[in-house]
Structure formats: structure tokens, C-alpha cells
Amino acid sequence: MRSLLALQQKLLPDLLEVMNKRYRVLRQLRLTQPIGRRSLANSLDITERVLRSEVTFLKDQGLLDMSIQGMQLTEEGEQLLMELEPVMNEVSGLDNLEERLKDKLGIPEVLIVPGDSDVTPWVKKEMGRAAVGRLKRFQLESKVVAVTGGTTLASVADMMVPSLDMDGTLFVPARGGLGEQVENQANTICAKMARKAHTDYRLLHVPDQLSEEAYQSLIEEPGVKEILEIIKSASIVVHGIGDAKTMAVRRKSTGQVLEKIKENHAVAEAFGYYFNQSGDVVHKVKTIGLQLEDLERSELVIAVAGGHSKAKAIEAYLKTGIQSILVTDEGAAKALLEGNSL
Amino acid sequence: MRSLLALQQKLLPDLLEVMNKRYRVLRQLRLTQPIGRRSLANSLDITERVLRSEVTFLKDQGLLDMSIQGMQLTEEGEQLLMELEPVMNEVSGLDNLEERLKDKLGIPEVLIVPGDSDVTPWVKKEMGRAAVGRLKRFQLESKVVAVTGGTTLASVADMMVPSLDMDGTLFVPARGGLGEQVENQANTICAKMARKAHTDYRLLHVPDQLSEEAYQSLIEEPGVKEILEIIKSASIVVHGIGDAKTMAVRRKSTGQVLEKIKENHAVAEAFGYYFNQSGDVVHKVKTIGLQLEDLERSELVIAVAGGHSKAKAIEAYLKTGIQSILVTDEGAAKALLEGNSL
């Protein structure tokens, strides 16, 4: 017996097209609501008139509300969208991609969201939503969650929502100062995430540049030492993966470091570690906090990174053999699979 | 979690309508093929041009063939239609109706086909097809199937198809002469059914009017006695349900009988028994064969009857408490549920 969708393909070949169109409208709306017709049409790359037809239809169906501030999903719209997600993933073949990528990378789980965050920036938010969704399916009560910095993790924080079974969950930054801008620092993201989740957080204040003596005395400081222990005990880690060169530049690393990275052909970066194509560590930012080997003791590691330009970095990092869940986007996933098949 | 169809109802109600239209075309075509555009359009009560659009589409999809004799379903069309049946039942809410009716009548299973056989005659054929389909899901090898007469059972015979697991199945008429026209007599229907099923049948020749002595000597006749025993051993019974008065008139019953039926407020009739609104037997045609109490020993009893005008009769008959499967149509089902809710 064929599936319902297969039957419908025969009887209504354009069904999927329409369904996909409406689904995309709802999904984009969820990300940017409240939003007006023109901007939304622009985001979806369709003309205003077409969007208008869809939107009036969806409004009649009670899936969204129109007001002077713009359009917003109704309760029912949110609900429908949620239920629609797995269906559309299957339709667009994303679950297929997920399977293949899982096999290629040798990791236990891959989640792929549609789009390419290099092309359309809001895809990062979708990755964020997916990561949060995955996180919440885990038993989080009284657990410590360590998070890193980066723009992708900022998206994860953006999409964080409170949940009943996050009672006592504590968010901490994975590692100390890594030279990022404030909004992308682990501390900032950690705080934001905890606030949005309606739960607690602890911060780790470590200056970027530090002499050896100052460093030694700092880690003996009782306040710091206590947090460090909590961080080391983290059972859940959520982190991003960056392109080595980009990250080094963004962190305003010294010429020496840049040189080292270039010489050793580093391609990937994750929480202060730089990796070459084979997954070997070629450089490490000197700071306190979670170390690479600590990951092995974690119960759940989620790596979030997308955009086709990150494909190489993702692949290199996962060659370390870390059993991590990968949350990525269609662009990166396809690039990864293509690159591998060459 | 709602089903995919429920989601689609919200997201693409218009497409489901189209799907329904195309489904109806295919279904009607199956019943009357080969048939031309104009007649088919007439049957479906849509204009020729609309049908034409659908038909050309369906032809392009390879679901039907057009020839000079008319249109016919292809193999693929037949297959699709079959797989589509449960889906469309869900869409049109028929499976919901089935559940409700099952509860109201207190019987184990109800099958409803779309339409109303009082309004559109070919719905009887659909009921026939449904009954045959249900019958074939039962283990029929070497079993005896007793059938009654009536126009509805004639439709069942029409739709009978051979099947691999009907080896050794024997068709017999449930009861002797009941005064029907030849084409609606149990004997005729029994023979037709067996022939279409590519299996055996035995007939029971009993004249309509018979003196008591002749009757007694007849049932002692070896040939008759043998068949009678087979009939009594029938494990499967398929029968119709009629309106009491209509049946009495059609059978040209005597004024005496008509009077009795009227006086006792008989509303339903089934294989020669007349029932009042409470399900009590108020009259019984004197003939040999299966008796009402024999039904209790049957493994499978299927009652087939449709059309809103038969609602009262169906309800009355099923009040006897017989554990029967009911095959009916939308018209009767709705009338039954409405009547009950008043």
C-alpha cells in the first residue's frame, strides 16, 4: 500500500507545491512575526500579490491574524505548523538527507532545517529552534548546560522557550573569554538563554589576555573555582562550529596565532580549539573552562552550525570522533554530502 | 497528533475538494465503464466541459483510457481507486458515520458507501461491491454461503468477483420461493453469484403456493432434504432488508396477509420474516430453508440495505439483536442517525 502522499501525487500533482508554499509562509511568519506583507513577500521571494492571496486564505482558515502591527500566527497556526514539520521534512527529503549524513559522519543523530544560512540569514533561527527542540526532548531537570559563543549560538538563545521540565537546570558558559564581541560571547548567550528558559545561570568572568601568574591565582580564587567545578560537571554541551580563519580574525588573534593556524592548515574551530582537516587539534586558546576531553563525559553534546561555507569545518571537527548530535541546514548538509562523494 | 489528512483539511481544503471530484469520476467510471463523456457527466451531475477537463487530466495521468467505445479505467486506475477508498472515506467523514452507527445499532461492524441509493441507483452497486469486499476478507474456503433475493442482493451478485481463497465455497439460497420476480429470486441470485465467483451452487426449488400435504411430502424428498441440510449448515448469510409493505406488495401477498402486516405495524422484512418497530416477528412466509433462529449459529451475517427510505426498516430489523454486519449507504446512515437523535 502506497502512502497517502504518493496517492495524492497521482491525483493532485501540484498538491505538494501548494502545501509547501503555504507551509513556507507559515514558517517564515513564525520567525519574523509580527511582519507585514511586503517584507514577508520579500523574505519568501514571491510577489506581494501572490503572498496576499495565500495570506488571506490562511487568515480565513484562522491560522493567522492580521493587525496594524503586521501578521501573526494564531494558536491554531502554531499548532498546525508544529504538526506539519515532520511531514514536510519527509516530503522535501530532509529526513533522507539526515540519514545519509548521519552515516557519513558516523554520529548518532543529525537534524537538518530547510534553507542555507549563508544565503538567507533567518535559517540560523530555524537551526536555533531545532536545537532548542532537541534539547527539550532531553531530561533536563537539575542538569548543567554549558554553552559557547558565536552567532549561531546566539540564535539558539533567541529561540529558547521556557519549559516545565527545566526545573533546576543551570546554564553556564563553556569556556572563559575568547575575544568575541559582547553579543556573541558565551557569557552573554548563556545569560540570555537562561533568562528565556526562566531558569538559572552562572557566569565565568575571565579576561582575554592574562599573564601566567595572574591566570594561576585566578583559578585558585574561590568564586572562580566553584564555577569551574560546575562547568566541568556539565552533562549537556551546546556549541557552534566555526571556520578556523574567520574565527581567528574575528577574535583579533595575534599575527603569530594566525600564522600558526595557517601553517597547520586549520579549517575548523569549536570552543577555542582549532582543528585541521583530519580532526587533530592544531591550536588551543589558552583559557579556563571545559576542555575537549571533558566532552566524553557529557551525556548530550549538540553541535549547531550551518551554511554551505561551513561544510568543511563541520566535517573536520566531527572527525575528532566526538559522539555529537549535529544541527545544521540544508545548504551545509548538501555541501557535505557532495564533497564526500567526490 | 492529527492525521496528515486532518492537517490537509486545514491547509488545503480546496485541493481536497478537487481530489474528491476526481475520485468520484473514477468511482463512477468503474461502475459504468465503458462509458462516454456525456453520460458520465450526467451521472455525476456535472457539466460535460468540467468532466472533460478532469477526464483529460486523468488520462494524462494514465489512470484511464479513452477509446471509441468510451472511457475505461486502466490497471493503475483500478489500483489507485482501491487504495483511495479508505482515504476518501475518512475525508468525507464516512468512517465517523460508521462508528456512530455501529454504536447506535449495537452491532459489530458497519460499512457505509457514499450516496443514497434512493436518489442514485448505482449506489446499490457500490454497496454490492462493499459487501463482496467484506465477504472476501472472511475465510471462505469450503464454506456454505446462503443468500436471499431482492434487488440489493442482485447488485451484490453483480459485483461478485472470483477469488483464490474461495475454493470449495458453496452458494445456496437461504429460503424457498418467496414470490419475487425471477431476477430477484434467491435462486437466480445464488446461481449468478456462484458463477461470477467461479465456484459451486445448489438450488432449492419450492413452489410458492403449496398445500400442507404437498409441503410435508416435499421436505421428505431426498434431493430436497439434502439441500435443506446444507442450507441449515450455512456458516455465512448475506441478506437484504426490505420495507414491509413494499415487499408484501411486490410478492403479491393475499389481502389477508397485507391486512395482518398493516394491523401489526410491520415495518421491516428480511428473508420472509416481517418485523415491527421493536424487532418482533409479526408474520412469516411459510416456506422451507433457513429460519431466523439459525442465524445465531452463523459465523458471519451480512445485511445489505440502503437508501434513506429503508432507514426505519433497517433499524427495526436490527432490534432483533442479531449480531450482523451492516452494509448500507450514506443516505440510510444519515436518516438512521437523525431519526435516533430526535
Next chain:
DNA sequence: TATTCTCGAGACGTATTATGTCCCGGTTAG
């Protein structure tokens, strides 16, 4: 407070599609 921006809604001409209505030549049954 003044100004600018974005919002939904209306309007309207045009391109596209759906539909109603005929007609035609061929095939078949009576």
C-alpha cells in the same frame, strides 16, 4: 509635536484559466 515608516486594504487593468456550448466525423447496435 512633526515626520517618516510600515502596515492592511482597496482598486484596477491584464494575463491566464475554467467553463458552457456547438459542431464534426467515426463506430456500433438495432
Next chain:
DNA sequence: CTAACCGGGACATAATACGTCTCGAGAATA
């Protein structure tokens, strides 16, 4: 032989989809 029915072609018209522009209202900003 003819009447009925078949698919297919044709065409005017109605309905719909779409691109484009405009307007007044509220929100944000300065």
C-alpha cells in the same frame, strides 16, 4: 440504413490570478 453515442476540436465568455499603484492609519523616531 439510421439513430445514438463516442472522442475531439473550436470558440466566446465568465471567473480567477496576478502585477501594480494608491490611500489612510497607527507606530516609531527625532
